[in-house]
Amino acid sequence: MTTREIELKALMLASLDGDAASHRALLDRLSRRLRAYYKGKLAGIGRDATEAEDLVQEAVLAIHIKRHTYDPAEPLTPWVHAIARYKLIDFLRRSRASISDVPIEEADTIMAHDDNVHAESTYDLKRLMQRLPEKMRCSIEAVKLDGQSIAEAADRCGISESGVKVNIHRGLKTLAALISREM
Amino acid sequence: MKTDDLIAVLSTNPGPVDRSSVVRTLCVALAVGSIVALGITLVGLGVRTDLMSARALIFLVVKLAFAVGIVSLALIYLTRLARPGGERRISVVLVAMPFGTIAVLSVISLGFAPSAHWDKMVMGNEWLECLLSIPIIAIVPFAATIWAVRRAAPTNLVRTGAFAGLISGSVSAMAYALHCTDDSLPFVAVWYGGTIVLCTLAGAILGPRLLRW
Numbered sequence: 001m002t003t004r005e006i007e008l009k010a011l012m013l014a015s016l017d018g019d020a021a022s023h024r025a026l027l028d029r030l031s032r033r034l035r036a037y038y039k040g041k042l043a044g045i046g047r048d049a050t051e052a053e054d055l056v057q058e059a060v061l062a063i064h065i066k067r068h069t070y071d072p073a074e075p076l077t078p079w080v081h082a083i084a085r086y087k088l089i090d091f092l093r094r095s096r097a098s099i100s101d102v103p104i105e106e107a108d109t110i111m112a113h114d115d116n117v118h119a120e121s122t123y124d125l126k127r128l129m130q131r132l133p134e135k136m137r138c139s140i141e142a143v144k145l146d147g148q149s150i151a152e153a154a155d156r157c158g159i160s161e162s163g164v165k166v167n168i169h170r171g172l173k174t175l176a177a178l179i180s181r182e183m
Numbered sequence: 184m185k186t187d188d189l190i191a192v193l194s195t196n197p198g199p200v201d202r203s204s205v206v207r208t209l210c211v212a213l214a215v216g217s218i219v220a221l222g223i224t225l226v227g228l229g230v231r232t233d234l235m236s237a238r239a240l241i242f243l244v245v246k247l248a249f250a251v252g253i254v255s256l257a258l259i260y261l262t263r264l265a266r267p268g269g270e271r272r273i274s275v276v277l278v279a280m281p282f283g284t285i286a287v288l289s290v291i292s293l294g295f296a297p298s299a300h301w302d303k304m305v306m307g308n309e310w311l312e313c314l315l316s317i318p319i320i321a322i323v324p325f326a327a328t329i330w331a332v333r334r335a336a337p338t339n340l341v342r343t344g345a346f347a348g349l350i351s352g353s354v355s356a357m358a359y360a361l362h363c364t365d366d367s368l369p370f371v372a373v374w375y376g377g378t379i380v381l382c383t384l385a386g387a388i389l390g391p392r393l394l395r396w
Contacts, residue, residue, distance in 0.1 A: 018199030027190040035186075057189050062396075064193045066336040068200045069266045082268030086338040090395070107268070125184045125192070144192045165198070172193075 004111055009076040016067060027060055034059050034084055036113035041088055051091075053121040054179075059087045061176045065169075081110035094180070128178050136171030139164045205335045206262050212331035213258060216324025216351065220358035223320050228362040238366060246360035246371055250353045252281040253379065257350035261328070264343040265335035273342065278349070282376050289372040307365030310374050316362075317378035318385075321348075321355035325386065329393050337394055344390015345383050352382030 008029060014022035038052040038059075062083050070079050085105075129137055135157060142153035143164065154161045224230075233239045256278050263269035293301055307313075328347040337343035356375045365374075 015197065016200045016202060018197060020194050020197055023197045024190060024194035027194060028187075031186050031190060053186065057184065057186055060186065060189060060193070062336070064197075066267070066396075068202065068204050069336045070202075071205075071266055072202060078268040078271070079266070082338045083336065086267065121184050121186070123184045125188065140192075144195050147195050150196070 002111070005075055005077050008080075012067075012070060012076050013072060016070070016072070027064065030063060030080060031056055031060050032114045032116050033080075033111050035117070036115035037084055037110050038088065039115060040113070045092075054123065055087060055091055057121045057123060058091070058176070058179055059084050061172070061179065062087055065172055065176060077111055078107040081107040084110050090180070123179055128175055131178060132171050132174055135159055135163070136167045136174060139167035140171045143168055205265050208331045208334050209258065209262055209265065209328070212327040213254070213324075213350070213354070216327040216354050217357070219323040219327075220320050220355050221361075223323070224316075224358040224362055228316065228359075230361050231364045233364070234361075239364075242366035242371075243360055245368070246363070246375065247357060249281055249285050249371060249375060250357040250360065250379075253278070253353040254350055254357065256281070257346050257353065261332065261343070261346050261350060264339065264346055265332050265337050267336050267338045269337070270339035270342050282372075282380075285368065285372045285376060289369040292368045301369075304367040305369045305373055307367065307370040307374070309363065309365055310370070313359065313363060313365070313370075313374040314378060316359050317352060317355045317375070318382055320358055321351040321382050324354040325351035325382070329389075332394060333396065336396060340391040340394045341387050342390075343394055345387035347390065348382040348384070348386020349379065351386070352379035355382070 008026065011022045011026040011029070015026050034056045035052060038055045039049045042049050042052055042055075063080065066083065070076070129140065132140070138157035139153055139159075142148045142156050143150065148156065150161050150164050153164045157164065157167075159167070231239060234243070260273050260278065263272045293304065296304060325347060328351055329344075332343055332347060356379055360375075
């Protein structure tokens with residue numbers, strides 16, 4: 001097992017316990033790996049590497065929303081790789097490219113390179129947020145954008161605290177769905 | 184949108200995550216599916232009237248053992264398939280074991296019986312009822328299983344759909360066994376085994392449509 005796997009897995013476990021700094025560090029480090037992975041894959045099948053950033057964000061969002069499916073008894077790398085590859089194949093299928101273009105590969109390829117060249121995706125978060133139902137938008141804005149506590153958000157949006165949590169979770173899932181439908 | 188901005192949004196107040204939710208949701212779905220399947224069998228078909236006779240009880244146990252064996256294996260594998268990359272940890276050979284066992288036992292029991300009885304042993308009295316009932320009773324357990332798996336993140340949708348079909352078919356067979364009066368091993372192998380395989384194929388076909396995320 002590599003040092004990187006051990007470090008990232010430690011971040012993942014802390015993030016599952018609700019540690020915001022670890023969660024941020026984890027997503028940040030994984031996003032660089034994902035960027036290098038997707039740029040390499042898209043270039044390999046002759047596609048425009050600018051699409052890579054859209055895929056990076058889709059995968060980051062998927063990792064966040066589906067983090068409860070990570071089994072701590074297993075290594076992290078294959079889990080991340082499976083999500084990254086699933087999102088790549090889904091993306092190529094949506095954009096009508098042949099999925100047979102994605103060769104079989106080792107899970108380690110997901111961690112092979114680091115790419116820190118920041119780019120913007122084609123998604124506009126503010127515009128996508130406008131398409132969410134009121135309660136979801138209010139909950140996400142309060143807690144995720146303005147950094148308010150769950151209790152403050154409940155007050156601001158006029159719903160219960162458990163309602164805020166549910167609306168954030170559903171809202172992020174809806175955002176992810178809107179993103180995959182955009183293309 | 185910058186990826187950094189997205190990460191900032193996602194890591195503001197992330198909150199702790201319930202790590203046991205995948206397994207728990209699947210177990211809830213299995214329980215709900217089993218209760219509904221049992222209810223439909225009891226209300227729609229009724230329990231076999233000779234249930235207390237020794238021969239009926241022995242065959243009920245055989246049918247239940249076959250179905251429960253498949254349900255247990257399928258549940259273990261579904262908890263893996265529901266997670267990204269879980270398809271690497273699946274042994275199809277192990278899942279085929281209950282089917283192989285019942286097939287071998289059927290051949291042995293046919294070998295001990297005069298060939299004039301073979302037709303009756305395989306076809307039974309109610310093969311058509313069995314062929315129709317098991318897939319129909321499996322619909323609700325299948326819907327419950329798909330609901331549970333959709334809350335997780337399967338990355339091989341054909342295989343996950345197939346296992347959802349497999350578990351629903353065997354839950355249904357478990358319930359139907361309470362009604363079924365055809366007591367022979369070849370009947371169980373062909374009609375129970377066959378309908379469960381049908382449910383598995385249906386699940387494999389529906390999986391990519393129902394499970395995409």
